[in-house]
Amino acid sequence: MYRNVLLKLSGEVLSGEGSKGFNLDALKYMAEEIKKISQHGLNIGMVVGAGNIFRGKELPGMTNSIADHIGMMGTVMNALFIKDYFEKSGIKTVVVSQIVNLPSVRSIHYDDIDLYFNSGYVVIFAGGTSNPFFTTDTAAALRSVEMKADILVKATKVDGIYDKDPKRFTDAVKYDTITYEEAISKNIKVMDTEAFAICQRYNMPIIVLDFFKKDNLLNAVMQNKVGTKVVPNRS
């Protein structure tokens, strides 16, 4: 079993695919799936996107950096939404970020993060990388390295990495494993190139899986075969 897990969730996991806003059924499902892994006493870090609220690229007329600031704020809104629901469901959760000063959000300090994990808290890293021009995939890669995760799980709407976008091409072929090099050179869009590059540099394995298939997350953490794994070399 992986003991230190960084879970990257697409914002759309909170709204339903192609929708905006929040969906309480989706949140209930998320809490159930997280409970299944948290009861094993793992260190769980989470990074959530903001596709259900706002992506910087969605308003082309705006100043890029400002649009991205709005996007980052969206990740804080999602993190607080999740925290409140998790706490009410019995999952101890703390939100940390460097971009806001709110009583419900704590600053990021490495020593504190370890204390939160040791006390059984799920730690949600909100606010992306704190910089415009990036996305939460890159934030997830950075946080996974910082928290010395054993695995970065990207939980999304497709069941792995394909040779092309399976939502657009019915003849797309799924990989069981793919190397960082291949993911970057083939320009695989399921995660940003920056995120793949950071994971490659620090040897951080990635699993991409369908979050909406029950027990997929649990199976990934148990090291059962699920989704697609990104690895240094094909063995």
Ligand SMILES: Nc1ncnc2c1ncn2[C@@H]1O[C@H](COP(=O)(O)OP(=O)(O)OP(=O)(O)O)[C@@H](O)[C@H]1O
């Ligand atoms: N080669 C590929 N293999 C798998 N999925 C791909 C590929 N190319 C593009 N995709 C698309 O990438 C999507 C996954 O990205 P996703 O929308 O989860 O990321 P995100 O931008 O982090 O999320 P959000 O902005 O909603 O927070 C899938 O829904 C899939 O359609």
Ligand SMILES: O=c1ccn([C@@H]2O[C@H](COP(=O)(O)O)[C@@H](O)[C@H]2O)c(=O)[nH]1
């Ligand atoms: O480090 C970051 C992370 C995110 N942003 C902005 O937020 C939105 C939402 O994140 P997604 O990963 O797309 O869900 C993103 O489109 C950026 O506009 C950022 O600027 N920096």
